[in-house]
Amino acid sequence: MNIYVFKTSIEPRDVRTTNEILRSLIPNCKWNYDLEDCDKILRIESRNDIAESVCFHLRRDGFYCEELE
Numbered sequence: 001m002n003i004y005v006f007k008t009s010i011e012p013r014d015v016r017t018t019n020e021i022l023r024s025l026i027p028n029c030k031w032n033y034d035l036e037d038c039d040k041i042l043r044i045e046s047r048n049d050i051a052e053s054v055c056f057h058l059r060r061d062g063f064y065c066e067e068l069e
Contacts, residue, residue, distance in 0.1 A: 004051050007039040009064035018042075018058065025057055026050050039068070 010018055012035055022031055026046060034041040042065070044050065051067045058065040 001045055001047060002049070004044045004046065004054070005068045006042040006044070006051075006054065006058075007064075007066045007068055008042050008058065010035060010040050010042060010058075014063070017061070018063065021057055021061060022054070025053060041068075 010033065015033065015035075022029070022044075026044070026048075029044055029046040029050070031042060031044040034043070042054075044054065055065045055067060
């Protein structure tokens with residue numbers, strides 16, 4: 001299992017929207033948010049390499065998203 005960590009611009013009011021994006025994109029993965037962190041962290045557990053796809057789809061819908069190393 002891989003854990004991906006992203007710096008985002010997701011706000012609490014955006015969680016419903018981003019959950020819908022993630023559900024359609026990676027339905028069998030687990031994710032959580034740490035929106036109190038200054039980097040608005042999104043963590044995703046996945047067996048697949050999903051980092052580029054997640055960034056692309058979130059950016060397409062107007063969110064900042066960058067994978068953290």
